[in-house]
Amino acid sequence: MFSIYILTYNEELDIAACIESALLSDDVVVVDSYSSDRTVEIASRYDIRVVQHRFESHGRQRTWMLEEVPAKHDWIYILEADERMTPELFQECLEAIKTSEYVGYYAAERVMFMGSWIRHSTQYPRYQLRLLQRGKVWFTDYGHTEREVCEGATNFLKETYPHYTSGKGLSRWIDKHNRYSTDEAEETLRQLQQGSVNWRELFFGRSEVQRRRALKDLSLRLPFRPLVRFLYMYFFLGGFLDGRAGFTWCTLQAFYEYLILLKVWELKHMPLPPVDDSAQQGQADETTVDATTLSSSS
Incomplete structure (x- = not known):
């Protein structure tokens, strides 16, 4: 068991x-x-x-x-x-x-x-x-x-x-994948900066898992990723054979890829919020007070 x-x-x-x-x-x-x-x-x-x-x-x-x-x-x-x-x-x-x-x-x-x-x-x-x-x-x-x-x-x-996957409705699916796309954008940026494509596993991987992961690393570097993903899923994989549900699924996956690209752009180009020095000083003062209180208590 x-x-x-x-x-x-x-x-x-x-x-x-x-x-x-x-x-x-x-x-x-x-x-x-x-x-x-x-x-x-x-x-x-x-x-x-x-x-x-x-x-x-x-x-x-x-x-x-x-x-x-x-x-x-x-x-x-x-x-x-x-x-x-x-x-x-x-x-x-x-x-x-x-x-x-x-x-x-x-x-x-x-x-x-x-x-x-x-x-x-x-x-x-x-x-x-x-x-x-x-x-x-x-x-x-x-x-x-x-x-x-x-x-x-x-x-x-x-x-x-x-x-x-969408048993709780499409609104829940979209909300969930909006959150997921933030994590995916951070991982995508890290892969683009530090990772590489394992060409050997892509073509000669011992298992479907190895080949799929190498394909994902390659897909991160393709131009027009959302469109490429839709065409790949709908025509190459045969998503059109899945009927209306297949078309909807492929469209949602392309939308998800676009969200990831937008958030990667944000990470690369949007300025970080300014640091509030006065707030940091206030936190430091509070830490000092807390430490003093703990010391006196002991």
């Missing part, structure tokens, strides 16, 4: 269905980032554990979860609130953990959007590391998301999981 950890923040619309899909495991833990809606209330109705930790970043949240939240089993599956565990995937995971050859397994998502599976324009299969051996995998930050660091070999699962 393996434990299932569910990451949440304001997921009252999705959390019940997600938990119910995860109850195939005898150890389900909701790791909440202090939601302000009814997420914790709803999760607490189930016979599972609910813990809370202040969100810092995606990578740090996952690493904290793996290091600090006790698990009943040595293997853990990480589930997002808008994703679902399926019986077929669960059974394959049970078979996978019987071997000690690998420390982690990637699973491919099926993006569900506007009531349809967006198979073509989402670069299916897109893999995420979901099943991992405790103590052998942790996470670092990359843009608005995270990247895994594995102490050992990894493999791929055949079964997929559904990802209801």
